[in-house]
Amino acid sequence: MMRITRAAIPALSRGITLIAVMVLIGLLPWISGRDPALSILRARMGDQNPTPETLAAIRQQLGLALGPLDHLWNWLAGVFRGDFGTSWISGAPVLPGLVQALGVSLGLMAAALAVALFVAVALCWPTMRRGLRGRDTRSSGVVAACLTALPEFMLSAVLLVVFAVWLRWFPPYGWHGAANVVLPALALGLPAGGLLGRLLENAIAATFHERWIATWAVAGFGKGQIARAVLRRSLPALMPQIGMIIVAMTGGAIAVEQVFSIPGLGRAVLGAASAQDLPALQAGILLLLVNALFIGIVANLIRIALLGRALEMGAMPVPQVLQAAPSRRLWIVPGVVSFLMLVLVVAGLPRDPFTSEYIRLQPPGLLLPLGADGLGRDVLARVAHGAVSTIGMAIVVTAASFVIGIGMGLMPRLAIGPIEVTKATPPTIAALIVTAAMGPSAVGAVVAVSAVAWAPLAAHTAALVTETRAQPHVQIAPVLGVGPLQLLPRSILPAITGPVLRHAMLRLPGNALALAALGFLGLGPKPPSPDWGLILADGLPYVERAPFAVLAPVAALALMSVLGVSLAALSRR
Incomplete structure (x- = not known):
């Protein structure tokens, strides 16, 4: 009985956490500590005097006259009915516009994912080729690490300056055609591809050091068969991280949409936050979280499908870690960067x-x-x-x-x-x-x-x-x-x-x-x-x-x- 209870604790923890998140989102109008009626009045009629009677009428109209628990219950009931409320600014239902914006964001993420997969394959191909030829598969991973460290909003600004302003190869703003997709997809996909390639490159390199590789080669298996087996051996342990990478792209997409003025969900949610349009903000955050949860579930299902019978038999593969040879020269880079940062601070701090x-x-x-x-x-x-x-x-x-x-x-x-x-x-x-x-x-x-x-x-x-x-x-x-x-x-x-x-x-x-x-x-x-x-x-x-x-x-x-x-x-x- 104790074993069943201990096994149920993680599931109970997940359930309570999701309920707590839903309650937190539902109570946003009350947690803020600010009067939403005053913000709405200023947004709709900036010149009107905020009298107590006017504010009370707005609260009654929006259902804010109810207590927090009643408001939360009504909001949750509406969500389960598919009614996410009406905008406090426009008075229109928030869900249709956010769903349309979500479609734009998903299109951007699909293009960025294609870029990320291309980059990951390009980074992993040399390691795979060396492994199939029986050579050392260890790699410094410098290119992948540099791509991984690029923040999406910073990369967006660089791409905008270089390719839209200086070279004028692509339009700087908007979402009107294929040309508008290129720069945002690169800004979002390059860092994700660097991280994905780095993880997969390390896993492939470690897999090629396992004994069964030599056995398969002696048995006469072709390079294509070995390559497919190496991928199937390497991917299951990485699927949770791959899911997290794609989830992280939703956060990066918000910044990319803002830089390139893309009418996606992230930009819509940012607009709702700045206007204090809490129903739109609640619905947008909920859609972003549901999207992240869905991605995690899909990644786990792919992992289960890749493991197949190994999962059923309990013969789970144990991922190995392959370390590169240490080098004292690696301390040069952080030392130089720290020195440059210090020079920057010393030069500008007195100003x-x-x-x-x-x-x-x-x-x-x-x-x-x-x-x-x-x-x-x-x-x-x-x-x-x-x-x-x-x-x-x-x-x-x-x-x-x-x-x-x-x-x-x-x-x-x-x-x-x-x-x-x-x-x-x-x-x-x-x-x-x-x-x-x-x-x-x-x-x-x-x-x-x-x-x-x-x-x-x-x-x-x-x-x-x-x-x-x-x-x-x-x-x-x-x-x-x-x-x-x-x-x-x-x-x-x-x-x-x-x-x-x-x-x-x-x-x-x-x-x-x-x-x-x-x-x-x-x-x-x-x-x-x-x-x-x-x-x-x-x-x-x-x-x-x-x-x-x-x-x-x-x-x-x-x-x-x-x-x-x-x-x-x-x-x-």
Whole structure:
């Protein structure tokens, strides 16, 4: 009976987590602490005086006069009937427009997935070819790592400047034909393809070092048969990560749609958040989460189909890890990048990032090494101060996610639901919920990224806890009279703290880029804060006249990306 109860705990954890998410979304009008009636009145009739009678009439019309629980029940009942409510701004049903926008987003994601698969195949083909010829399959993975580290919003800005503004090969904005698909699909697909190719390349390289490869070759199997067998052996263990990569594309699509003015679901949800149109925001977030859940289910079904009889017989393949030879030269890259970041901060920190005393869009020169932005502010000063604020917020996020990850990972069965749901939630979606509750702010950005950044650390902690508890000296501890409360500080925490802390520090550059992405989307610090994302967003309207206003923050973000790549490469040694 106890075994059945223990087996039911993960399913119960998943169910409770999904219900909690639904309740959280349903209660957004009450969690925000702001009066939605006042926002609606200002959006519809900006000049009308907000009298108590007018506000009360709006609340009655929208059903806000009910209590939170009644409002939640009505919203959930409407969702199960297919009625997601009416827009507080336009008064029209929100679902038809969001479904149409979802179709646009899915089309963009399909094109981006095609790009990602092409990139992954191109990255894996040399490893596959070396393996079929009996050569060493180990690879540095530099190209894949560089592609992986490119944030979608930064890559979008670069592609926009180079191929739409300078070369004029593709249209910069809109969604009118095949030409409009190319740049957004590249911006979204290249990072995903780099990560997918990196994972698959490592798995294929490890598979070629297994003994059955030599047996098949001696038995006379052809290269095509061996290649298919290697893929079938390598893919099942990667399917959960592949599903997560595709889910992460939904978060990246929001930024890409914003840059290229694509009428997709992400852009529609951003518009609803800025207008405080909570019914549209609730429906959009719910559609994004359902899409992420569906992708995860499909990835798991593909994994089951690939395993086939091995899953039924319990002969599960154990993935192997192939390590490349260590090299001291790998420390050169993070050292150089850190030095360049330090030079940037030292050069710009004494300068004023807020004064508008310069000529608007003044080009770079001796007085202004990086030029001036659209308001006549020193770009160097803003980028340098943005480095301090962004990295500072990233340190806070990393520390918070480390503490939460350790705490949740110590309860692997109870925490499996929150871990899985959180890992499937991109930071942008979490930021939309936080923004609806708190409004856009630096604190809200920190809360949003921390709300999802702990999940990988918790999963790592849970795996380490399981391994530690399986060790003989820990298993025999209860026999020697060591209780659970004594075992935790003596044996478990010392074994897991170091590896998880190193894992958390490696995620620092990624957390900084996530915070910059929220600032770029208007979900982070408010203007005139010198946030990297805000600086890039401020420069995009002037990209044709002053590309330097975009390239300066892009260069800073690129340095942070390279730092993340180099640290990740070191972690594999």
